[in-house]
Amino acid sequence: MPRTSRFEGRLLIAPLTAFLIALLGFPLVLDIIYSVSRVGFENIRAPELIGFSNYAKAMADPEFWAAAWFSLRFGLIVAVIQVVAGLGLAVFLAPLFAKRPWLIALLMLPMMVAPALVGLMYRLILHEFVGAVPYYLLEWYGDFPAFLGRDWAFTTLVTIETLQWTPFALLILHSSYAAVSPDIREAASLDGARGRRLFVNIDLPLMMPAIGITFFLRFIDSFRVFDNLYTLVGPGAGGSTTSMSIYIYQAFFKVGDIGLAVAASMLLLAASFVVLWVINGLTARKAPL
Amino acid sequence: MRKSLVNALRWLVFVAAVIVLNFPVIATLVTSLKSEAEIMTNASLIIEAPTLDNYVAVFAMADRFDILHFLTNSLVASLIGSVLAIFLAFPAAYAMARFGVGRSWLLPLAVNLRAVPLIIFAIPIYLMYQQVGLLDTRFGLALILCLVNVPLVLVLFASSIADLPLEIEEAGRVDGAGTLRLLVYVVAPMSLNVVAASSVLAFIYSWNEFLFGLMLTTNNATPVSVGASFFFAASGGGVRWGVAAAVMILATLPPLVLGLLMYRQIGRSMTAGAVKG
Numbered sequence: 073m074p075r076t077s078r079f080e081g082r083l084l085i086a087p088l089t090a091f092l093i094a095l096l097g098f099p100l101v102l103d104i105i106y107s108v109s110r111v112g113f114e115n116i117r118a119p120e121l122i123g124f125s126n127y128a129k130a131m132a133d134p135e136f137w138a139a140a141w142f143s144l145r146f147g148l149i150v151a152v153i154q155v156v157a158g159l160g161l162a163v164f165l166a167p168l169f170a171k172r173p174w175l176i177a178l179l180m181l182p183m184m185v186a187p188a189l190v191g192l193m194y195r196l197i198l199h200e201f202v203g204a205v206p207y208y209l210l211e212w213y214g215d216f217p218a219f220l221g222r223d224w225a226f227t228t229l230v231t232i233e234t235l236q237w238t239p240f241a242l243l244i245l246h247s248s249y250a251a252v253s254p255d256i257r258e259a260a261s262l263d264g265a266r267g268r269r270l271f272v273n274i275d276l277p278l279m280m281p282a283i284g285i286t287f288f289l290r291f292i293d294s295f296r297v298f299d300n301l302y303t304l305v306g307p308g309a310g311g312s313t314t315s316m317s318i319y320i321y322q323a324f325f326k327v328g329d330i331g332l333a334v335a336a337s338m339l340l341l342a343a344s345f346v347v348l349w350v351i352n353g354l355t356a357r358k359a360p361l
Numbered sequence: 362m363r364k365s366l367v368n369a370l371r372w373l374v375f376v377a378a379v380i381v382l383n384f385p386v387i388a389t390l391v392t393s394l395k396s397e398a399e400i401m402t403n404a405s406l407i408i409e410a411p412t413l414d415n416y417v418a419v420f421a422m423a424d425r426f427d428i429l430h431f432l433t434n435s436l437v438a439s440l441i442g443s444v445l446a447i448f449l450a451f452p453a454a455y456a457m458a459r460f461g462v463g464r465s466w467l468l469p470l471a472v473n474l475r476a477v478p479l480i481i482f483a484i485p486i487y488l489m490y491q492q493v494g495l496l497d498t499r500f501g502l503a504l505i506l507c508l509v510n511v512p513l514v515l516v517l518f519a520s521s522i523a524d525l526p527l528e529i530e531e532a533g534r535v536d537g538a539g540t541l542r543l544l545v546y547v548v549a550p551m552s553l554n555v556v557a558a559s560s561v562l563a564f565i566y567s568w569n570e571f572l573f574g575l576m577l578t579t580n581n582a583t584p585v586s587v588g589a590s591f592f593f594a595a596s597g598g599g600v601r602w603g604v605a606a607a608v609m610i611l612a613t614l615p616p617l618v619l620g621l622l623m624y625r626q627i628g629r630s631m632t633a634g635a636v637k638g
Contacts, residue, residue, distance in 0.1 A: 080540045081462030084452035088467070088511070091449055095486065095508045096474075102485035116488055161378060168371050177624035178379045183631075184620035185386060185613050186569035186586045192593065193385040193609055196392060202602050204388045207404035235382055240631070247632045285635055288476075296478035299571040303590050317480045317572070324484050325576075337481040344477050351476070 103341075106334040113328070126335035135311055136336060139319035140343075146226075146315065147295035150233045154290050155283060157234070158241025162249050163271065169246060180243060182236045190236055191303030198228070220305050225313050229301060233294055241286050248282035249275065288351050292344075316340050386613065393606035400602050415607035422604075428611060431588030436615075438499045438584060439567035442506025443560050446514045449507070451556070454518030455544055459530075468519060471512040479509065483576055490577055499582045502574060506567040513566075513634050514559045520637045521555040522548065558626035562634075565616040565627070585612040 107126055109119035130136050161179075169176050182190075197203045198219045209216035219228045252275055260274045298317035305313050314322070320340070323333035380387065392400060394411045403409060419428055457464045486505065487496070495501030525548065533543050549556070574584040583591070589612045592605055620627060 077460050077540070078462065081456040081460030084456035084460075084540070084544075085463045085467060088449040088453040088515075089463075091507070091511075092470075095504060096482060099482040099485035099489065102488065103481065106485070116492075161374070165371060165375055165378075167368070168375055174624070175375065176628065177621055179375075179382060180624055180628060181386070181617060181620055182382045184565055184569075184616045186571060186616070188569070188571035188586045189589060189609055189613055190385050192589055192605075193389045195593065196602055196606060196609075197385060197388045199602070202392070202400050202404050204391070204404055204406055235384070239382060243628055244632055244635050247628075282636070289635055292476045296480065298480065299586075302571075302575075317478060320480050320484070321572075321576075324487075330484065330488075333484055337484060340478055341481050348473050348476050 103334050103337055106330055107338045109331060111330050113330075126331040127339070129332055130335045130339060133332075135314065136319060136339075138311060139314045139316050142226075142314060143295050143297070143316040146230065146233070146297060147291045149230055150237075150294040151287050151291040153230070153234050154238045154241045155245075155287050157238045158243075158286065159245050159279075159283065161238070161242050162246040163275070166246065166249055170250070176243070176246065179239050181239075183239050185236070187236065187299040188303045190232065191300035194228075194232055194300075194304050222312050225305060229297075229304070229313060232300060232304070233297065236300075237290060237293065241290060244282055244286045244289075245279065248279045252278050284354065288347075292347065295347075386610075386617070389606045389609050392602060393610050395603060397601060397603045415603040416611075418601075418604045419607045419611065426588075426592055426608075428585070428588070428608060431583055431585040432611070432615075434499055434502075434578075434582050434588075435568050435584040435586070435612075438502040438506055438582065439564050441500065441503035442567045443510060443563035445503065445507040446510040446563055447556060447560055450511055450515040450518050451549070451552075452544060454515055454522050455548060457519050458522040468515070471515045474512045480572060483572065486573075487576055495577075497578045497581045497583075502577055502582050502584065505573040505577065506570055509570060509573075510563040510566055513630075514563055516634055516637050517555055517559045517630055518552070520633065521552060525551055554626075555630075558623075558630045561619055561623045562627055562630045565619060568616050588612075 106119055108121055108123055109126075110122045111119035165175075197205050200206050200216075205219075206216045217224045219225070256274060256278070257270065260270055265273060296317050297315050298321070301313060301315055301318060302321075306318070316336075320333050320336050323329050323336060327333075388406065391406050391408060393415050394408055394413070395403070396410060396412050396414060399409055419426075423429065453463065453467065456462045457468060490496045490501055495504070529551070530543055530547055533547050538546070568584075569586060570584070571586045574587040578584070578587065589608050592608050593600060
């Protein structure tokens with residue numbers, strides 16, 4: 073590589089690099105410093121180093137672990153349902169999309185709505201007097217549960233998240249299914265494979281990388297859930313719907329404990345590195361799509 | 362015979378999926394078209410006497426809840442955020458694809474950044490903004506929206522530029538064009554499709570962003586995703602549901618219309634972003 077083009081290349085990535093240093097690098101350094109300091113709004117420029125007691129405080133807080141458990145469980149359940157539902161729809165509806173590609177636009181619409189607004193919309197839809205869902209449940213079954221009460225909040229939130237983001241799984245898996253070469257399918261059907269066997273033995277293995285990617289992307293997004301949860305229930309009855317993101321937000325804005333909030337942030341960062349490490353390990357072994 | 366039966370079943374499933382998945386928007390739209398009195402007596406999806414009163418009411422209450430202010434904030438911050446993301450990512454993606462500069466760290470960083478919950482950076486950014494006076498400004502919000510979108514845009518550009526034919530650029534070099542000229546007059550025009558597709562997606566994601574809008578703004582720069590929730594907080598127990606529904610529909614309309622018009626580009630970007638990442 074000639075010296076000049078190397079220099080030009082550096083010049084071209086310089087603006088982005090500077091931007092990332094200012095808005096990611098610097099905040100990360102602050103995160104690290106504040107997480108080992110006693111700090112409040114009054115000594116924000118001169119934090120007092122105190123070692124790892126903020127981390128110890130976060131790790132000793134049962135609410136922290138409840139939030140971590142909530143996020144993990146929420147992310148896993150939602151991702152599994154979305155992949156299964158998305159895969160089912162993608163394969164079953166494939167003949168419709170093949171003839172009329174625009175039909176998929178109607179199924180992509182939920183992704184265009186802000187999750188925060190979806191949360192607000194459900195305040196209306198689930199409202200016991202004016203909501204459409206309680207109205208029809210009452211009409212058809214004569215009863216409806218307290219959707220946002222302690223017993224039902226988790227199920228309600230899983231349903232809401234699933235309904236909004238199954239379209240993502242559907243979209244990715246549809247394009248992966250459509251990309252399976254007709255030749256392979258034809259060859260397999262000449263060998264006598266039909267229907268379910270054709271799907272299980274030919275399509276499914278070929279779609280496996282896409283299924284894995286979809287699962288991880290959905291898991292990551294749902295694990296850090298904040299918007300719809302915040303606008304619909306907040307931390308919920310007795311903190312029963314506190315996700316990791318909500319926990320950090322509360323520690324900072326409601327409790328004003330900067331050290332604790334930042335230490336929890338760093339623990340979340342460590343957790344996401346573990347997830348990334350697992351993903352990279354898995355995808356490196358698989359053939360690229 | 363059996364084939365047409367299966368086909369009918371497919372249509373049935375499709376229609377059911379459209380209704381169930383879009384139910385929040387459908388139900389909110391229906392409510393926004395009912396009068397306040399009807400909302401209290403009729404919670405079904407059938408409107409007895411359709412009216413636009415709620416929409417009129419939203420714009421008439423600008424002194425207490427100024428929706429045009431929130432919509433403008435969202436529009437300005439999202440536009441700046443998406444355009445800035447493109448201007449930062451495009452040259453960087455070119456440098457990675459053609460000179461190999463930064464490919465070993467910038468691209469993995471961008472890809473992995475999408476897996477990191479951004480709330481981790483929210484608190485120090487808040488404290489930084491407080492020090493430099495960027496709290497509650499549209500530009501401050503736009504910078505964050507840019508940060509949210511840069512990873513996706515960079516991944517999309519990097520893969521699309523790598524796919525462009527090298528010969529045209531080489532011909533340009535032979536004719537004496539420098540890198541900057543090539544970038545502006547050759548590479549950018551050939552990448553218009555990706556630029557359009559990724560800017561639409563970046564705009565929608567920016568419009569829908571909530572966490573940073575909530576933390577970094579109080580009123581002057583509050584985006585509509587946050588402003589809409591103010592409406593509920595402001596009205597306390599006695600929410601005017603019809604007006605609230607109209608607010609939510611107005612806040613949702615811009616990305617929804619964009620999504621319908623550009624579903625093909627959005628779909629392609631989302632798929633490429635997922636698979637190339």
